[in-house]
Amino acid sequence: MPTSQDARTLLHTVLPTAAVGAVAAVVGGVVAGGKGALGAVVGALVVIVFMGIGLVVLQRTAKNFPQLFQAMGLMLYTTQLLLLFVFVAVFKDTTLFDPKVFAATIVAATLAWVAAQARAYMKAKILYVEPEPSAPPAGEKTGLSS
Numbered sequence: 001m002p003t004s005q006d007a008r009t010l011l012h013t014v015l016p017t018a019a020v021g022a023v024a025a026v027v028g029g030v031v032a033g034g035k036g037a038l039g040a041v042v043g044a045l046v047v048i049v050f051m052g053i054g055l056v057v058l059q060r061t062a063k064n065f066p067q068l069f070q071a072m073g074l075m076l077y078t079t080q081l082l083l084l085f086v087f088v089a090v091f092k093d094t095t096l097f098d099p100k101v102f103a104a105t106i107v108a109a110t111l112a113w114v115a116a117q118a119r120a121y122m123k124a125k126i127l128y129v130e131p132e133p134s135a136p137p138a139g140e141k142t143g144l145s146s
Helices: 004-064 066-090 099-123
Strands: none
Touching: 004 066, 004 099, 066 099
């Protein structure tokens, strides 16, 4: 089950990425018409879905297998970038939308996602260790009867 910190991190990465996608849609619409705007929207959605799934997987890995977190993060980001490259290659000759705007939006949205995720983690107040409950000072009653 995701924590409020996980949801906050996801929100702080999705919103800037969606904003980049919206700007790309406007620019794509001006430069390449309706197909350009559609290419930008599809590109932004692909990045949000791929990176969002990756973030959720990484957060679950960090909770369940903290010793694998760093290796999993490296493998996950490499896989995501390769899959995004495959998406660009597969749709390079499409007539459904403008493939150049699609590819440019994928690059811009990916950079926005990574920057927003780094910022979200830097601003998050994440404990590195679990604090132990403090014991009451000697001689102080705890309210428990013996």
